[in-house]
Amino acid sequence: MAGNSTEYVEKVKAELFKILGRSTFGEDFIEQRFTGVHFARGLMSIDAAVDSVVTLDPEIREEIYKLGKELAKRDSEMAYHFFRTCADALKHFNMDDMKKWVEKGIQFYERYGEVPGRNFFKGITRETIEEIRAVGLDLEEVARILEIYVEALSGGKLKIQGSEEIYTDTRNIYLPNNVSFFQSDEDNFRVYKVIVAHKYAQIRYRSFDLNPHKLSKVLGYLEKKYYRNIIRDRSTLETFFELFPNKQLAIDIFSIVENSRVEKNLTQEFKGIKRDIEFLSRIVWDERPLPSELPLGEAAVEAFLQKTYWGEVKGEIPKEVEAPVDKAVKLLHNMLKGRATAEDSAALTVKIYELFEEFLDYGYNKAPLVLFRGDIKPARITVALKLTEKELADKMRNLIKQLDLEPPEDLDKKIVEVKNEVLDPLMHEAPLEFLAKLNIRIPDEVWEKIKKEIERRLGELGEIDASLLTKVLDSAGRMVRAEIEAQETKFQVELEEEDIENAFLYDEWDHEMGHYRAKWCALREKDIKKGDEKFVQKTIDKHLGLVTQIRRQFEMLRPEYKKLRKQIYGEEIDIDAFIEAKADMAAGVTPSEKVYIKTDKRERDIAVAFLVDLSGSTTGWVIETEKEAIVLMCEALEILGDKYAIYGFSGKTRKQCDFYKIKEFDQEYNAEVKARIAGMDAFDYTRMGPPIRHLTSIFEEIPAKVKLMIILSDGKPEDFDEYKGEHGIEDTRKALIEAKKKHIKPFCITIDKEARDYISHMYGDVSYIILDDVRDLPRKLPEVYRKLTT
Amino acid sequence: MPKEKRVLRIEEYTITKKPYYLPIGREVEIFEAAYKNCLPVMLKGPTGCGKTRFVQYMAWKLKRPLITVACHDDLTSSDLVGRYLVKGGETVWVDGPLTKAVKSGAICYLDEIVEARKDTTVVIHPLTDDRRILPIEKRGELIKASDEFMLIISYNPGYQSVLKDLKHSTRQRFIGINFDFPPKDLEVEIITHESNIKPDIAKDLVILGEKIRNLKDKGLEEGVSTRLLIYAGQLIGQGIDPHTACEVAMVNPVTDDTEMQKAIRELISTVF
Numbered sequence A: 001m002a003g004n005s006t007e008y009v010e011k012v013k014a015e016l017f018k019i020l021g022r023s024t025f026g027e028d029f030i031e032q033r034f035t036g037v038h039f040a041r042g043l044m045s046i047d048a049a050v051d052s053v054v055t056l057d058p059e060i061r062e063e064i065y066k067l068g069k070e071l072a073k074r075d076s077e078m079a080y081h082f083f084r085t086c087a088d089a090l091k092h093f094n095m096d097d098m099k100k101w102v103e104k105g106i107q108f109y110e111r112y113g114e115v116p117g118r119n120f121f122k123g124i125t126r127e128t129i130e131e132i133r134a135v136g137l138d139l140e141e142v143a144r145i146l147e148i149y150v151e152a153l154s155g156g157k158l159k160i161q162g163s164e165e166i167y168t169d170t171r172n173i174y175l176p177n178n179v180s181f182f183q184s185d186e187d188n189f190r191v192y193k194v195i196v197a198h199k200y201a202q203i204r205y206r207s208f209d210l211n212p213h214k215l216s217k218v219l220g221y222l223e224k225k226y227y228r229n230i231i232r233d234r235s236t237l238e239t240f241f242e243l244f245p246n247k248q249l250a251i252d253i254f255s256i257v258e259n260s261r262v263e264k265n266l267t268q269e270f271k272g273i274k275r276d277i278e279f280l281s282r283i284v285w286d287e288r289p290l291p292s293e294l295p296l297g298e299a300a301v302e303a304f305l306q307k308t309y310w311g312e313v314k315g316e317i318p319k320e321v322e323a324p325v326d327k328a329v330k331l332l333h334n335m336l337k338g339r340a341t342a343e344d345s346a347a348l349t350v351k352i353y354e355l356f357e358e359f360l361d362y363g364y365n366k367a368p369l370v371l372f373r374g375d376i377k378p379a380r381i382t383v384a385l386k387l388t389e390k391e392l393a394d395k396m397r398n399l400i401k402q403l404d405l406e407p408p409e410d411l412d413k414k415i416v417e418v419k420n421e422v423l424d425p426l427m428h429e430a431p432l433e434f435l436a437k438l439n440i441r442i443p444d445e446v447w448e449k450i451k452k453e454i455e456r457r458l459g460e461l462g463e464i465d466a467s468l469l470t471k472v473l474d475s476a477g478r479m480v481r482a483e484i485e486a487q488e489t490k491f492q493v494e495l496e497e498e499d500i501e502n503a504f505l506y507d508e509w510d511h512e513m514g515h516y517r518a519k520w521c522a523l524r525e526k527d528i529k530k531g532d533e534k535f536v537q538k539t540i541d542k543h544l545g546l547v548t549q550i551r552r553q554f555e556m557l558r559p560e561y562k563k564l565r566k567q568i569y570g571e572e573i574d575i576d577a578f579i580e581a582k583a584d585m586a587a588g589v590t591p592s593e594k595v596y597i598k599t600d601k602r603e604r605d606i607a608v609a610f611l612v613d614l615s616g617s618t619t620g621w622v623i624e625t626e627k628e629a630i631v632l633m634c635e636a637l638e639i640l641g642d643k644y645a646i647y648g649f650s651g652k653t654r655k656q657c658d659f660y661k662i663k664e665f666d667q668e669y670n671a672e673v674k675a676r677i678a679g680m681d682a683f684d685y686t687r688m689g690p691p692i693r694h695l696t697s698i699f700e701e702i703p704a705k706v707k708l709m710i711i712l713s714d715g716k717p718e719d720f721d722e723y724k725g726e727h728g729i730e731d732t733r734k735a736l737i738e739a740k741k742k743h744i745k746p747f748c749i750t751i752d753k754e755a756r757d758y759i760s761h762m763y764g765d766v767s768y769i770i771l772d773d774v775r776d777l778p779r780k781l782p783e784v785y786r787k788l789t790t
Numbered sequence B: 001m002p003k004e005k006r007v008l009r010i011e012e013y014t015i016t017k018k019p020y021y022l023p024i025g026r027e028v029e030i031f032e033a034a035y036k037n038c039l040p041v042m043l044k045g046p047t048g049c050g051k052t053r054f055v056q057y058m059a060w061k062l063k064r065p066l067i068t069v070a071c072h073d074d075l076t077s078s079d080l081v082g083r084y085l086v087k088g089g090e091t092v093w094v095d096g097p098l099t100k101a102v103k104s105g106a107i108c109y110l111d112e113i114v115e116a117r118k119d120t121t122v123v124i125h126p127l128t129d130d131r132r133i134l135p136i137e138k139r140g141e142l143i144k145a146s147d148e149f150m151l152i153i154s155y156n157p158g159y160q161s162v163l164k165d166l167k168h169s170t171r172q173r174f175i176g177i178n179f180d181f182p183p184k185d186l187e188v189e190i191i192t193h194e195s196n197i198k199p200d201i202a203k204d205l206v207i208l209g210e211k212i213r214n215l216k217d218k219g220l221e222e223g224v225s226t227r228l229l230i231y232a233g234q235l236i237g238q239g240i241d242p243h244t245a246c247e248v249a250m251v252n253p254v255t256d257d258t259e260m261q262k263a264i265r266e267l268i269s270t271v272f
């Protein structure tokens, strides 16, 4: 701290001298005098740097020395200026910022040379502060929170994406990679939050998914008025904008009108968000231009925006636009009084466009965006809506096929219409409702099938379940679907002598024949190539927060000494049981011998094996994330002390089923195992039956009360030969049933976006979860394990 | 005396005051039909969605005493059936709650049956098929249940630990009624009634609940229960501001994941 003893000051000075290598500084400069040209140097003393550094706390000082050394390696003068300014800089920056500041200076130095590098550290400007400060909240840091937030709001999947621009295409929400409007992260977070809520509302209240029928009059009107042709294959929204001579003006007006409507709905749905929006609207206001300084067309739009949003206008409204703007404001207010739709907004856009179009002659540029409202991108919306429609149509077509129904001719068109009738665009899920809306009648035979299935299930489970019908429908559909899939081409390979050598042979289930094909598959245990030893540590660093959390959670699961009552032997007498026995004796009943309490630590007698899909389809993200998840899992298991093993599998045809040993039950979690985890890689195909059977036999040798087999895969079992479709699914199912018979509990984690329908059948009674986003895996895997074993 | 020390919580009573219960679907009708046909009933559903309240209501409606046993992993069959006690040098037999219920034609409610030890659950087997008898081994007796006796168990499917699961031979002895969180309007009504707050605050609580429930299986094990929404409502009714009330009732109880907590907090401040 400042004001310390001279001894202390000397110490700092010595340290700085060590780093800087000299004690006087100041740029070489050239002085012209009568006597000629002189070089001068060294006008500044190290003391200026010392003065600054002595004011710092010791820990901070250490960090500052480190940074200074980095700079001194390049240029000691630059480092000197850094030391001089650092105390000042620390008034604005935290240590992370300091690092960024230094990095930036180094970049400067490397790009432009030593003088700019030195100048960079001579002082600290407002711009630098704004640029550097970590206040800027990175999207990366809060993406998961925002994803959870929007998932909760919408109940569906909307992806959060980083982008230069702010908008939504109805499937993704695009957000800036960094927000730094405010000092605090908390306020910057509010920016993200409001944008996300706003985009959610645009989707929820259908800003962009206009109903072509409701809008046909408006479209016809524009077509005639401006002699323009409707372009096919565009979303209604894009078509609508294309019909205006000045598309941008139309978009800007629509944006004001429609967002007002959306915001009204949003704040009615959620009262609290209003506070956040108002908070932001203040900075938005500061950024708005003066209408009087804009060309008339832009002035009209700007004044319209300001009046409708803030109820006032910055400065004067140009005389010419005053009346049309007032009229537009009135029209909007009227519209908002009722229960308006986006189609109403579009119709009003036409009216206001007509009020403003006379000003277009003065030139027109896009209105600056209102931060949280973002932009509207009609072409992007077309693409996204088409994709959603296609997915929906596929789903319906599938269902229709599964149920053996007659699809209507213009199914695609009808689906678009029906989609527009669904109340909540985020809930496209209820297939039956959809079928009904499509006016597709379900014939009696199909109902019979469904009813039989219901009865069977009732008999099986004896449950009255509201969602039963949907489930039954699904499975009734599956029966039909299986028939379709079975028609795929089949071919088999033969097992030769050399294939069998040194291999474990396993049967395979032939569901069509209803029997096993004996010794059908040849499986070999293999070692995996070792990978980067640092992978494990890197993964831990990457997920540090999560790792800490996992450690804490598993800490709590650690077996404690537990008193087991009513035991045959033990170190204590169970008084309750003893008295009961006494009383029994007195009553003439043979008493129980179980009158002891045993203290036991071996409560968690669990052995778990992870079986990881290393098939080719996992290349890239999936395999990398699987590996990370395994690392986190190991961290957790090491704390728990449960027995565990890790295996991988892949292969090609029944000749070559590869079973990779990554960690066996009796192996320690050592550097070698870690390197093997890092070495896990994507190989060939997914024949799931043999590795499951092999692991089942490994388990037989393992003494444990609870045996858990956790399978990580990324979709359907599939091999190069006939092992696909139904055959693969049925064999896998059978292998899982075999495991269960041996008292092994399989649990399957599938990373898959689509194929949910086969999964429930394949896994049958086996528990499973499906992740549609592989990024959830590192978090999910330990969580699943924790829940499964407590 | 060890007798008092036992952890078992037994509440036995005839319910005289009508419990507040708002029917959600056909559960009342089904329960009555089951009662008439002497069928045991399993109530399945997430925690805090009204199972216990429903049983209390049905006991009142059918005018039967209700004996509730909260199951735990130390619960033995003697705890259910009964045991001999020595009193002043004499041995007396004391009926357990199950025996009491069987004899008196009460409704016996075994709450959270999965928690009980497996060997304990077996004693209910002969009671739950058409024999309807309770063997009392120690006395060499078989008690035939009276027609009014009814056995109810509750069971939260969730996603279960491999260590605890209800055996099929047990669960297939019951008819199952599914419970879930009530639909929006009804839940508003329930919360308004139970916590004495204005319906529009209850409505906001339900909106919040609905949003948080969207996260079930996507990071949350269970959505917030009706019970938690009522807690929040009761706190608000006591003058606690909604943000704090929801924070204590809905953030900490449902998750330890800090990012999830933050997201839920943001939902709270979005709604309130």
Ligand SMILES: Nc1ncnc2c1ncn2[C@@H]1O[C@H](COP(=O)(O)OP(=O)(O)OP(=O)(O)O)[C@@H](O)[C@H]1O
Residues within 6 Å of the ligand: B020, B021, B022, B023, B024, B045, B046, B047, B048, B049, B050, B051, B052, B053, B054, B111, B154, B156, B182, B190, B194, B226, B227, B230
């Ligand atoms: N349909 C309903 N009618 C009236 N009150 C209800 C209803 N549903 C839920 N509640 C309220 O919710 C609270 C929680 O319900 P209850 O205690 O019955 O839950 P539960 O299903 O038994 O939960 P658990 O599985 O944790 O025991 C009740 O106290 C009651 O206030």
Ligand SMILES: [Mg+2]
Residues within 6 Å of the ligand: B051, B052, B053, B111
């Ligand atoms: Mg209960």
